[in-house]
Amino acid sequence: MSVAIPTSFQLKQRYPAFESAGDAMVEAVLADAAREVSEDWIAADQTPAILAFAAHLLTLEGFGGKSVSLGVSNVSVSGAVEMTKVGDVSVKFLDTSKTLFTPTKGGLDETLYGRRFLELRRRSFPAVMVV
Secondary structure, eight states: OOOOOOOHHHHHHHOGGGTTSOHHHHHHHHHHHHTTOOTTSOHHHHHHHHHHHHHHHHHHTTOSSOEEEEEETTEEEEEEEEEEETTTTEEEEOOGGGTSOBTTBOOGGGSHHHHHHHHHHHHHSOOOOOO
16 A cells, blocks of 8 residues: 555645646646655655655645746736735845755755645654664
């Protein structure tokens, strides 16, 4: 028996930030994430761990951030937003090149979702002290 893969609906329900991600993309990432969770995990933590790991992967792919579209003089700009300002309209876009996976970036501790995955993994596989 293998771990059940959650649906894109379940991921979007748990993490609404990914509403704009296409279902096919989410399903593919969920399948990838499911490979990181086995039946050895605490049963109640299996689905939340897959969802958290998938959300981490989607974040690294550039999904899930706050986004904005500005339509000014037939020019439209969109992307992940780092800072906004309402008076005199100011928007600073996140440099997504810094958030993509590299050997030194993209670790699980770099996203909220990755940290949640680590927390769940530690519950199933706590550190053991060897004397």
